[in-house]
Amino acid sequence: MLDAASYVWRVLNELVADAARITVLTGAGISTDSGIPDYRGPNGLWTRNPEAARMSTLADYVADPEVRRRAWQSRTTHPAWTAQPNDGHRALVALERSGRLIALLTQNVDELHQRAGSDPGIVVELHGTIWTAECLDCHARTPMADELARVSDDLPDPPCRACGGILKSATISFGQQLDPLVVERAVKAATQCDVFLAIGSSLTVQPAAGLCHVAVDAGAALVVVNAEATPYDGLAALVIRAPISETLAALTGTLGGVR
Ligand code: ZN
Numbered sequence: 001m002l003d004a005a006s007y008v009w010r011v012l013n014e015l016v017a018d019a020a021r022i023t024v025l026t027g028a029g030i031s032t033d034s035g036i037p038d039y040r041g042p043n044g045l046w047t048r049n050p051e052a053a054r055m056s057t058l059a060d061y062v063a064d065p066e067v068r069r070r071a072w073q074s075r076t077t078h079p080a081w082t083a084q085p086n087d088g089h090r091a092l093v094a095l096e097r098s099g100r101l102i103a104l105l106t107q108n109v110d111e112l113h114q115r116a117g118s119d120p121g122i123v124v125e126l127h128g129t130i131w132t133a134e135c136l137d138c139h140a141r142t143p144m145a146d147e148l149a150r151v152s153d154d155l156p157d158p159p160c161r162a163c164g165g166i167l168k169s170a171t172i173s174f175g176q177q178l179d180p181l182v183v184e185r186a187v188k189a190a191t192q193c194d195v196f197l198a199i200g201s202s203l204t205v206q207p208a209a210g211l212c213h214v215a216v217d218a219g220a221a222l223v224v225v226n227a228e229a230t231p232y233d234g235l236a237a238l239v240i241r242a243p244i245s246e247t248l249a250a251l252t253g254t255l256g257g258v259r
Contacts, residue, residue, distance in 0.1 A: 024199060026201065028108060033244070054067055055067055057174040072151050085117075102189055111131050128170045129170055135163060137166065186211055191215070195221050203232045204230070209231070212232040225242075227243075
């Protein structure tokens with residue numbers, strides 16, 4: 001007799017094996033095994049320190065030099081600079097190589113999918129990247145490492161070298177619009193898939209979370225893999241609460257079987 005976990009793997013395997021076109025959405029949960037804390041989980045950055053959310057709120061960032069100073073300090077020690085991809089990221093590279101992954105949408109800004117070997121052409125960074133700095137005024141973009149190298153006690157909040165404006169990581173803060181072209185690509189990928197896999201996202205941030213609805217409305221089966229319940233669990237064909245690395249390892253086993 002199958003136990004509950006085996007049943008879940010079997011359903012997941014059947015869904016994935018039958019799908020010609022798969023779209024994946026990843027959130028912070030896939031990178032926690034790489035040492036990058038999530039935001040809203042039990043040990044999340046904002047759960048432990050609600051004040052930290054101000055650094056990711058555009059109005060506070062623009063209005064308050066102290067918020068920017070703390071944001072630059074936080075960036076200099078960000079775990080993304082030394083993090084390595086984990087088995088979860090690598091499993092999605094295997095899924096891509098099976099030829100059925102049409103897009104890898106991510107809410108993460110750590111570039112670990114690309115570093116794991118995912119084709120940058122299929123990765124859609126909904127919330128931008130921390131590896132690039134962008135001027136809020138002239139929109140000049142520069143490598144984050146170059147700007148971090150300028151940060152010092154005398155220059156705690158380095159201005160844009162082109163126009164003197166405020167620099168920020170090229171990530172989407174609260175109160176900041178997503179790039180419309182990025183949203184368009186994501187909606188298209190959600191509309192065109194047979195299976196939409198949402199992995200490690202609390203599915204509480206729009207418009208990313210709403211992509212689940214877009215996919216289901218277009219006829220896709222939604223699979224939610226997350227440690228905690230999400231607002232979209234009721235829409236899902238399958239909800240998996242097992243650890244992400246374990247779930248994606250099961251998926252990789254399936255892919256090995258179909259190739
Ligand atoms: Zn500028």
